[in-house]
Amino acid sequence: MPELPEVEVTRRSFAQAIAGARIDSVRMGKPLRWSLGCDPQSLVGRKVLSLRRRGKYLLADLDCGMLLVHLGMSGSLRFSSDLPPFGAHDHFDMVTSQGTLRLHDPRRFGAVVFAASEQDAVAQKLLGSLGMEPLSDIFTFPAFAAGLKASRAPIKQVLLAGRLVVGVGNIYASEVLFLAGIRPTVAAQRIGPVRARRLFSAITTVLARAVELGGSTLKDFSSADGMAGHFQHAADVYGRDGAPCHRCGTAIQLLRQGQRSSYFCPRCQRA
Known part of the structure; x- marks a missing residue:
């Protein structure tokens, strides 16, 4: 699943190219997870002002x-003036004066949804419960530490839930916890101030590094200009079960948490 780094990389790959574009036509394919919420033809003639991100959502301001x-x-997503013909797994084409934006999604769990504004009920249903943005100034240590103390859940689950901080998906949660020296099974409220500060810093460090490396391409992720990500090649623990830890040489271990894979070093992440 594309996480915050992949979505941010995608945003950066065509944000400037689409800014100021006029929508000339919209084509819908098979139904997606949620309906568009408006007549596609009602978008024709509107102008794309900017492209933002909130969590794992891209927000195209019209x-x-x-x-x-x-x-x-x-x-x-792909954004180009020279895309191949609309295919079976293509579900949204927005032709603009500066290129065509296409959503390709074999499993159809993605979505394109229209909202009148970020404050209306449609947008708030999707965005209203999202936690702090880790790569922004609103991500503060006091709020983060308070959120940890309020939860008895395992820290890995807290990071994945997205209610305290958004975008720390499964790959990055394992990497963050390794960098912070915290085992994925420890209860969030048991993490003291010193380790909480390390965890706070590790979140921004890992996610920023992932964005720098173009995200992670495990199967078929690529940005809107077709570039694959390379973070997976720099991972310390994710996908490395049985391999020696880069720090201490101990074999990386794998465990299951809520049907998700957690990778950790039993020596570097003792508690």
């Missing part, structure tokens, strides 16, 4: 309303 785009489990 001169009247906005589009919220989610990549789901297997979705990807």
